[in-house]
Each structure stands twice: as structure tokens, then as C-alpha cells.
Amino acid sequence: MSGPAPSAESRRLAPGRLVVATHNAGKLREIRELLAPFGFDTVSAGELDLPEPEETGVTFEENAVLKAQAAASAADLPALADDSGLAVDALDGAPGIHSARWAGPDRDFDRAMRNLEEELQKKSATDPDKRTARFVAALAIAWPDGHVETVRGEIEGTLVWPPRGERGFGYDPMFLPEGFDRTFGEMSAEEKHGGDRNDPANPPLSHRARAFAALVEAHVEP
Numbered sequence: 001m002s003g004p005a006p007s008a009e010s011r012r013l014a015p016g017r018l019v020v021a022t023h024n025a026g027k028l029r030e031i032r033e034l035l036a037p038f039g040f041d042t043v044s045a046g047e048l049d050l051p052e053p054e055e056t057g058v059t060f061e062e063n064a065v066l067k068a069q070a071a072a073s074a075a076d077l078p079a080l081a082d083d084s085g086l087a088v089d090a091l092d093g094a095p096g097i098h099s100a101r102w103a104g105p106d107r108d109f110d111r112a113m114r115n116l117e118e119e120l121q122k123k124s125a126t127d128p129d130k131r132t133a134r135f136v137a138a139l140a141i142a143w144p145d146g147h148v149e150t151v152r153g154e155i156e157g158t159l160v161w162p163p164r165g166e167r168g169f170g171y172d173p174m175f176l177p178e179g180f181d182r183t184f185g186e187m188s189a190e191e192k193h194g195g196d197r198n199d200p201a202n203p204p205l206s207h208r209a210r211a212f213a214a215l216v217e218a219h220v221e222p
């Protein structure tokens with residue numbers, strides 16, 4: 001028989017110790033909140049003093065896999081990574097996978113949001129219908145033997161100027177999710193996460209919460 005080898009079977013994460021492979025404090029807080037109901041014993045890449053791998057991928061998924069596999073192999077534990085960003089239609093998907101980079105080495109998101117607004121002004125993207133964007137989050141779980149699973153979540157919205165709200169992190173104060181009149185920067189953590197994947201009346205809202213719902217559905221032991 002010829003042809004490609006069958007892909008390894010889909011895997012589920014068992015309860016136990018889990019590395020959260022991020023050095024971003026805002027993400028870490030949200031991931032811990034989203035993981036809370038599942039009883040994992042989490043330790044962050046920062047707490048383990050793990051190095052930050054270079055993000056050389058060209059997709060969110062590739063970068064999430066790089067980060068999860070680097071942490072799983074360094075810590076000899078399963079590891080969960082998130083690669084995320086804001087894709088702006090008028091900017092052909094920028095900043096996208098480079099969303100963190102737009103904030104510079106000091107991670108200055110006031111500056112990143114100003115840069116973003118300047119780019120939108122250059123494109124004459126002043127009307128809300130020209131200011132559409134989506135937040136994307138790819139999550140990867142990697143095991144020390146190299147196996148990896150990925151999922152993705154997205155949320156559509158519009159970019160407002162000036163930014164509104166002090167909550168959340170990163171680009172949250174500019175992002176008005178579709179169907180809402182408050183930005184992620186004006187929402188509590190619970191509002192930004194949204195509801196339950198099993199409740200059609202109140203489903204998960206943020207890109208990260210939606211990716212989590214997909215992760216739990218397919219790759220976490222029930």
C-alpha cells in the first residue's frame with residue numbers, strides 16, 4: 001500500500017499539570033480564567049523562566065504550535081499556547097500575526113493603537129463600515145512527545161477612535177464587537193469571555209473564549 005501515513009489520532013488533555021506558554025500578562029490572566037472550571041494545575045512559561053521562542057511562523061496556528069512545543073519540550077509537560085492578533089480589513093489583514101510587534105519593545109499599546117489609527121486615516125477609513133476588523137486566536141496544545149492539536153476562534157467588530165475603556169489589554173479599547181455598543185476595553189472579563197458554549201442564548205464572545213470552546217469540545221477530557 002502506498003500513500004501518506006495516516007495522521008496521528010486526535011488527542012485529549014487529561015487533568016494534571018499544564019504549562020500556559022505565554023509571557024503576556026493579559027493573556028495569561030484570561031487563559032487562567034477560561035481554564036478555571038477544568039481543574040488543571042497551571043504554571044506559566046514566565047514562572048518556569050522558559051525562554052520565548054522566536055515566532056517565525058506565517059500563520060497564527062504555526063506560531064501557537066512553535067510556542068506550545070517549545071514549552072512542552074523544555075518543561076516535559078503538556079503546554080498550551082495562544083497566538084493571536086487583530087486583522088484589519090482596510091489594512092489587508094495587518095497587523096495580524098505582527099500585532100504584538102506594533103507595540104514596540106516596550107509593549108506600548110497606546111502607541112500601537114495610534115499607529116493603527118494613522119494607517120486607517122491614510123486609507124480614508126473613517127466610516128464604521130470601512131473600519132471592520134476581527135480578533136483571531138489560535139490555541140495549540142503540545143505534549144512532550146511532540147503531538148500537537150490546534151483550534152481557532154474569531155470575533156468580528158469595528159475599530160473606534162478614540163479608544164474607550166481601561167479594561168482588558170492590548171487593542172481592547174479600540175475594538176467594538178459586532179452587535180455591542182461597548183468596546184472590549186469597557187467590558188468586564190466575564191462580559192468579554194461571554195457565556196457558555198452549551199448555551200445558544202449566551203455563547204462565548206471573545207476570540208479566545210471561542211477558541212477555548214472549540215478546544216474543550218475536541219481536545220480536553222470530559
Ligand code: ITT
Nearest residue numbers: 022023024082083084085086099100169170171172
Ligand atoms: P506570547 O507570545 O508570550 O503569548 P505576545 O503578546 O507576544 O505574548 P502574540 O504574539 O500572540 O503574543 O501577540 C498577540 C497580540 O495581539 C497581543 O500582544 C495583543 O496586543 C493582541 N491581542 C491578542 N488578543 C487580544 C485581546 O484579547 N485583546 C486585545 N489585544 C489582543
